[in-house]
Amino acid sequence: MDDLMTLVKILRTGERRMLIHLLSRTTNAEDNLRLQLFKLLEVGNTDEQFIKRKLGETSSASSFAHLKSRLKEDILSVLLVKESSKRIAQANRAAEFECMKKIAQAHVMIFRGALVEGIKVLRKSMQTAERFELVGEKLQMNHLLRECLISSATSEELKLLNEEITNDFQRYEALLYVEEQSMLLSSPEMSKTLKGKNNEKKYVELISSLGQLYKKHKLARIGFWYYMAATEYGTSRKDFNSVVELGLKFLKLVEKNPAVRSKNNIAGVNQTVGFAQMELRNFNEATNHLSKSEKFFPAAGFNRLQCLQFLVQAQLASGNYCGAEETISLALSHPRIAAREHLLPRWIYINGCAQFLHSDMSASFKSLNAEGYLLKQQDTWNMQFRLLEMMLLVEMKDEEWLEFKLDTTRKFVTRHKELGTLRVQAALDILGNLLRKELNFDELSPKSLTALKNCLDETEGYAWDPGGPEIVRLDKWVERKMSPSIYPADE
Numbered sequence: 001m002d003d004l005m006t007l008v009k010i011l012r013t014g015e016r017r018m019l020i021h022l023l024s025r026t027t028n029a030e031d032n033l034r035l036q037l038f039k040l041l042e043v044g045n046t047d048e049q050f051i052k053r054k055l056g057e058t059s060s061a062s063s064f065a066h067l068k069s070r071l072k073e074d075i076l077s078v079l080l081v082k083e084s085s086k087r088i089a090q091a092n093r094a095a096e097f098e099c100m101k102k103i104a105q106a107h108v109m110i111f112r113g114a115l116v117e118g119i120k121v122l123r124k125s126m127q128t129a130e131r132f133e134l135v136g137e138k139l140q141m142n143h144l145l146r147e148c149l150i151s152s153a154t155s156e157e158l159k160l161l162n163e164e165i166t167n168d169f170q171r172y173e174a175l176l177y178v179e180e181q182s183m184l185l186s187s188p189e190m191s192k193t194l195k196g197k198n199n200e201k202k203y204v205e206l207i208s209s210l211g212q213l214y215k216k217h218k219l220a221r222i223g224f225w226y227y228m229a230a231t232e233y234g235t236s237r238k239d240f241n242s243v244v245e246l247g248l249k250f251l252k253l254v255e256k257n258p259a260v261r262s263k264n265n266i267a268g269v270n271q272t273v274g275f276a277q278m279e280l281r282n283f284n285e286a287t288n289h290l291s292k293s294e295k296f297f298p299a300a301g302f303n304r305l306q307c308l309q310f311l312v313q314a315q316l317a318s319g320n321y322c323g324a325e326e327t328i329s330l331a332l333s334h335p336r337i338a339a340r341e342h343l344l345p346r347w348i349y350i351n352g353c354a355q356f357l358h359s360d361m362s363a364s365f366k367s368l369n370a371e372g373y374l375l376k377q378q379d380t381w382n383m384q385f386r387l388l389e390m391m392l393l394v395e396m397k398d399e400e401w402l403e404f405k406l407d408t409t410r411k412f413v414t415r416h417k418e419l420g421t422l423r424v425q426a427a428l429d430i431l432g433n434l435l436r437k438e439l440n441f442d443e444l445s446p447k448s449l450t451a452l453k454n455c456l457d458e459t460e461g462y463a464w465d466p467g468g469p470e471i472v473r474l475d476k477w478v479e480r481k482m483s484p485s486i487y488p489a490d491e
Contacts, residue, residue, distance in 0.1 A: 007075045090262040099137040131257035135172040182225040220257035240276040247273035267296035345373035353471035384469040388455035422461035426451035426473045441481040
C-alpha cells in the first residue's frame with residue numbers, strides 16, 4: 001500500500017483531475033472500484049482493512065492486489081500525459097524524458113500502420129536528441145527508422161544511416177565508459193584510494209583519458225565528467241591555479257551547452273571556482289563567483305548554506321563588512337539551518353567573527369556566548385572559537401578570565417595534539433606572553449615576535465587557510481595593536 005500511496009502523493013492537481021475523469025468515464029464496476037480506492041488514498045487512508053470495508057470488498061486477497069495494481073498502472077499512465085515533461089525543472093532531463101516518450105509514440109504509430117507519421121515524429125525528436133547529446137535515445141530512434149526504411153530506402157540512404165548509427169554507437173560507448181569511470185571517482189572509498197600518493201599516477205592517467213575522449217568526441221556530457229574529475233583532483237592537491245583555469249572552461253560549458261546546462265551545475269562550478277579564487281587570495285573574484293553560485297542553488301538546500309559560508313569568508317577577508325552582514329542574515333534566515341546540529345552554532349561563531357572585525361567587541365562576545373556547541377567539538381572550529389574568545393578577553397582587559405581560558409585551551413591541545421599546529425602554538429605563545437606583559441602589545445618577547453613574523457610571512461607550518469575556520473587572523477590583529485616603531489607593518 002505504501003508504494004501506491006507514494007504515487008498518489010506525487011500527482012499534481014491537473015493529473016489528479018485527469019485520473020478522476022478517466023476513471024469516471026464508464027460504468028465499469030472495476031473502474032468504479034479503482035476510483036473509490038483512489039479517493040480513499042487521496043485523503044490519507046492507508047489501512048487495508050478499513051479500505052476493504054469501505055469498498056465493500058469481500059473477494060480474495062489476490063483480487064484486492066489486482067485492484068491496487070490496476071490503479072497503479074492508471075497513475076503511471078497519467079504521469080505520461082502531454083505536458084508532463086514541463087514538470088521537470090532541468091531542460092536536459094525534460095528533453096531526455098520527451099525523447100523517450102516520442103520513441104514509444106512512434107513505435108505505436110508505426111506498428112499500427114501510421115508509418116509516415118511515425119517517421120515524422122522520429123525525425124523531429126532526433127533534432128532534440130542531437131541538441132541535448134542524448135546519444136542512446138538517438139540510437140534507438142535510428143534503429144527503429146532503419147527497420148521502417150529497409151524495404152523502401154535506397155542503398156545510399158541506408159549506408160548513410162548505418163554510418164550514423166556506427167558513429168553514434170562509438171560516441172555512446174565512450175560516454176558510458178566516462179560515466180562508469182566518473183562513478184568510480186565519485187565513490188568515497190574509490191576516490192580516497194585513487195587520490196592516495198601511491199595511486200597518483202593512475203589517477204592522473206584516468207583524468208587524461210577522459211580529456212582525450214572529450215577532445216575526440218566533443219560531447220559536452222563527456223567534458224562535464226572530465227572537468228569534474230580534473231577540478232576535484234586539483235582541489236585535493238591544492239593546485240588552485242589549475243582549478244581556476246579548468247573551472248572557467250567548465251563554467252562556460254555548463255552555461256552554454258544545453259546538454260549539461262542546469263542551475264545546480266552552474267551553481268556547483270561557480271562554487272568550485274570561487275573557492276579556488278579564495279584560496280589564491282583573489283577575494284573579489286571569489287566573491288563574484290560565490291555570489292552567483294548562491295543564487296543558483298535551491299533556496300532551502302544545504303548546498304546553499306555551504307556556499308554562503310565560503311562567500312562570507314571571502315567578504316570578510318576583503319573587508320566587505322556590509323556584504324558579509326547581508327550574507328550572515330541570509331544564512332541565519334535559512335529554513336533548514338537548525339536541521340543539522342553544527343550549522344547554527346557555526347554561523348553564530350561566524351557572526352561573532354564579523355562583529356569582531358567590525359570592532360563591535362560587545363556584540364561579538366555576546367554572540368560567542370549565545371551557543372556553546374562548538375566547544376563540544378574536537379576540531380579546528382573549536383580551536384578557532386577558543387582563540388577568538390581569548391582575543392575578546394584581551395580587548396576587554398579581563399586578565400583573570402583570559403588566564404583561565406588560556407590554561408584550559410593548552411590542556412585541550414595537549415589532549416588533541418593534531419590540533420596544535422605551529423600556527424596555533426604561536427597564537428597561544430603570543431597570548432601567554434601578552435598576559436605576562438599585562439596586555440602590553442609593545443612588550444612582546446623576541447620569541448613571540450619571531451612567532452608573529454612566521455605567521456605573518458606564512459612560513460612552512462604557519463600558513464593561514466582562507467577557507468578554514470580562522471576567520472579572524474590573530475597575527476594581523478596583533479600587528480595592528482603594536483606600535484609601528486616596534487614592529488613595522490611592511491617589515
